[in-house]
């Protein structure tokens with residue numbers, strides 16, 4: 001094996017977006033090491049990808065695991081707080097990672113954020129992402145900040161579980177009027193953008209959004225039409241929708257939708273005001289994947305076990 005290959009780090013190479021980033025880096029002849037909270041999970045890349053633990057509590061060991069790398073691709077984040085892993089803790093973890101990358105001599109840090117990340121946001125998810133963006137801008141390391149709105153692909157949770165529900169129930173409870181909009185991006189397009197951003201030299205910040213914008217109502221109807229189902233949308237106050245999905249989550253042993261996610265949606269935070277940056281149409285992808293979409297429920301908590 002060629003030992004002169006450039007070493008890249010991907011956090012979460014066995015996860016959702018991290019898997020696609022890793023595939024692309026390997027295809028470009030890079031050597032990849034992943035940092036993960038599950039170093040003992042089966043490694044789908046075999047000996048093509050080295051594995052190291054996150055080591056957020058041991059910054060020196062973390063920096064050591066980054067030494068020799070030119071670029072870090074960071075997917076690490078949490079969807080919701082659980083136990084002692086709060087959003088503040090996740091922010092500190094990413095700041096520790098950025099600082100370790102700088103100390104280890106990494107040239108470029110490519111970070112996945114979210115549309116409308118802002119330290120001024122009252123929503124913990126968007127606030128935490130905004131705090132990290134500010135930290136990265138001042139960290140003294142070349143960087144790219146890529147902001148997807150909502151990601152779709154075979155391993156997706158939200159769109160898959162909407163389809164799962166549409167396949168089983170004639171009613172769909174929509175938080176509020178459902179006229180708020182979202183602009184999904186295909187996971188493979190996102191991975192292309194990230195890996196291309198890793199090759200650039202200047203600091204860049206870009207939204208990662210596809211060519212279609214749906215209202216939430218349109219999204220549910222598009223999924224139902226694609227699956228050949230009739231669906232009645234029941235518009236309920238967001239608090240009722242949250243109570244309903246929390247109850248449903250208890251039954252499914254999962255967290256289906258969080259308060260942050262409902263508020264992010266209903267405040268139109270999952271779209272971009274910039275031109276589209278990714279080519280794949282969700283509607284066409286849904287049609288191509290109608291046979292498998294929503295057949296099984298995708299559980300976030302089972303994924304994290």
Ligand SMILES: NC(=O)c1ccc[n+]([C@@H]2O[C@H](COP(=O)([O-])OP(=O)(O)OC[C@H]3O[C@@H](n4cnc5c(N)ncnc54)[C@H](OP(=O)(O)O)[C@@H]3O)[C@@H](O)[C@H]2O)c1
Pocket residue numbers: 011012013014015016017018035036037038074075076077078079080082085112113114115148149150151152304
């Ligand atoms: N999915 C979306 O629709 C969406 C939309 C906008 C922005 N984003 C952002 O895109 C990035 C990648 O998202 P993704 O869906 O591809 O993520 P993912 O694969 O589920 O997870 C990415 C990384 O975060 C770690 N992680 C996730 N949840 C965790 C938890 N509760 N506790 C500890 N570690 C956790 C994973 O650890 P392991 O390696 O141990 O699995 C993995 O290393 C994230 O920064 C996310 O905020 C996602």
